[in-house]
Amino acid sequence: MAASLEQLRRCHFAVDLGAARTRVYVKGAGLVVDQPSVAAVNTRNGALIAVGEFAERMTGRTPAYIRVVRPVSGGTVVDIEMAQRMLRHLLGEGMRRTLRRKTWLRAAACTPHDADPLAQRATVETLVGLGARRVELVDTLIAAAVGCGLPVERAEATMIMMCGAAATQVAVLSLGSIVNAERVPVGGEAIDHAIVQHLRQAHALVLPSQSVRPLQLALSGNGLTPQGPASAEIHGRDVATGLARSVRIDTAAVREAIQTPLTAVLDGIYRVLRECPPDLVADLVDRGIMMVGGSALLPGLDQMLREATGMPVHIAERPELCAVQGLGAMLEGRIEPLILDPLGTC
Structure with missing residues (x-):
């Protein structure tokens, strides 16, 4: 980790390419980009019409000749040119123009823990196309x-749960490295x-694409838990007539509908804990799990995990920005490298 930190201090900017949002941190300037990973393209001439928030608002509202695309999926670049x-x-x-003034432009980027060489190469080529002469890759969980x-640099266990849009990553870290990690292909x-399908099957209601973040619409406070509201009103389109319609849904049925994806996440946590040394698991009894990522803000998710695991569960102050802030701290040299000096021979 010491060598990688030394390389990261030489980088000029860092990129966190997520399935939901793209964030860019520039050394000395801070976070300069925090936009949805969306682009709108004119299919007739290939021209780029909009990116970021404006392109996201166009989803589901465009004529046939405009296509809204997402060049990043699950933290992996799937369309290098569009990215x-x-x-x-x-x-x-x-x-x-400011970045081009650097004589030897260096960049850093987050990659998922189990990213294969092809996925890593796609990330590197994306930043090389922006003018980077060298690209350093950092595990998203470490960042x-x-x-x-x-x-993370101490000889103590810390457990982190990265709640992304396309996947959830769980890891136990110690001495600046990942001891054990698991990636579950289930995210926000x-x-x-799961909730959209429940509304369609139980209420014959289709939600607009911009209202698919259902828990933010339907629930509040402890919405995913039994202590939350008993019901909530949802607006959408009737499957049969196509007309606008409002229904009042039972939140207990919503909790039941999302049990399948949440069970997969819990299984991932259990697998990580089972394969960890007992000493590290004992550390986690008091420290618990730290939740980061945009999906960590789903109402009541932390309480559900707390009840299921019996461990303390904490949400980071700005969970959606943790990865890019970690990269920024490495670029600015705010993280001291871990140095393990070998003992001299007696």
């Missing part, structure tokens, strides 16, 4: 742990999909 075009427009001409202030989008 480069999106990043160029998100950065803006002024910031790109997020640093960003939320966990003492899977929970959204």
